[in-house]
Amino acid sequence: MSSIPKAVESRGRFLERIEGGAAETTVDERLVALTAPMSAAAEQYRMLLHRLRHLRALRGEAIQGGAVIAVTSAVRGEGVSLTAANLALTAARARDARVALVDCDLRRGGLATLFNMGGRAGLADVLTGKTEVGEALGRYHEGHLAVISAGRASGAESASLLAGVRFSQTLSLLRSLFDEIYLDVPPALATADAQVVAYKADGIVMVARAGTTPREQVAQAVRSLQGAPVWGLVLNGVDPARVPAPMPVVKGQLTSGK
Numbered sequence: 001m002s003s004i005p006k007a008v009e010s011r012g013r014f015l016e017r018i019e020g021g022a023a024e025t026t027v028d029e030r031l032v033a034l035t036a037p038m039s040a041a042a043e044q045y046r047m048l049l050h051r052l053r054h055l056r057a058l059r060g061e062a063i064q065g066g067a068v069i070a071v072t073s074a075v076r077g078e079g080v081s082l083t084a085a086n087l088a089l090t091a092a093r094a095r096d097a098r099v100a101l102v103d104c105d106l107r108r109g110g111l112a113t114l115f116n117m118g119g120r121a122g123l124a125d126v127l128t129g130k131t132e133v134g135e136a137l138g139r140y141h142e143g144h145l146a147v148i149s150a151g152r153a154s155g156a157e158s159a160s161l162l163a164g165v166r167f168s169q170t171l172s173l174l175r176s177l178f179d180e181i182y183l184d185v186p187p188a189l190a191t192a193d194a195q196v197v198a199y200k201a202d203g204i205v206m207v208a209r210a211g212t213t214p215r216e217q218v219a220q221a222v223r224s225l226q227g228a229p230v231w232g233l234v235l236n237g238v239d240p241a242r243v244p245a246p247m248p249v250v251k252g253q254l255t256s257g258k
């Protein structure tokens with residue numbers, strides 16, 4: 001994944017229509033799948049999406065209902081939330097699948113801020129029985145993407161909530177309602193949460209910060225998931241000069257480059 005340009009990194013907001021109706025909200029500009037769909041970074045999210053869909057197709061009948069894909073990392077700050085959010089938005093923009101994005105980082109989830117979700121109840125509230133899944137779902141991109149924020153739980157209760165029966169039931173419900181469910185999961189080396197969630201996912205995407213995360217740390221994170229199905233690694237924050245530019249754009253359409 002190439003580095004998101006500085007201008008886009010400015011934590012600016014971008015107008016987004018929700019619920020498919022008149023209501024509008026603003027989302028973070030770093031959600032480039034939406035805010036800069038012709039950028040090199042957005043193109044790479046499309047490549048990532050199609051590779052994951054190919055892997056899913058290879059698994060075929062082994063996945064019942066919607067596929068659950070967990071995005072995690074070795075340590076904090078590697079770009080998990082931005083990757084999961086942009087991946088889910090890319091899938092929603094394709095308009096050929098019902099897509100959900102769930103923030104499983106109950107200690108310090110970032111999706112509520114990225115999607116400007118305000119005080120809506122989140123996953124922690126569902127897992128403690130305070131609210132229903134339907135109440136926690138925020139609809140984006142004309143209804144093609146459903147987002148559940150993290151809500152809030154203490155570090156001590158986070159792993160046990162994710163290990164509990166309510167989380168399994170929530171995933172079963174989401175599998176019945178959506179084709180693709182992306183989970184934003186805390187880092188594998190820093191928390192027990194990643195292992196707990198990994199066992200319930202069909203595939204795991206590991207995010208590593210280019211030039212920062214030592215190779216051995218990534219390997220250790222994969223080992224810590226003890227055989228859970230790691231589908232691939234996203235190298236995040238690569239210098240854009242080292243990434244091939246996308247095709248030239250003419251009137252908003254991708255051309256063949258001729």
Ligand SMILES: Nc1ncnc2c1ncn2[C@@H]1O[C@H](COP(=O)(O)OP(=O)(O)OP(=O)(O)O)[C@@H](O)[C@H]1O
Nearest residue numbers: 002003004076077078079080081082083110236237
């Ligand atoms: N490809 C990228 N280009 C530029 N900046 C990035 C990129 N990916 C992430 N960042 C920046 O790195 C920081 C961490 O990103 P993000 O919140 O997605 O990581 P995270 O792994 O979810 O972190 P945490 O473990 O704290 O939840 C943010 O400030 C984000 O803007």
Ligand SMILES: [Mg+2]
Nearest residue numbers: 080081105110
């Ligand atoms: Mg995060």
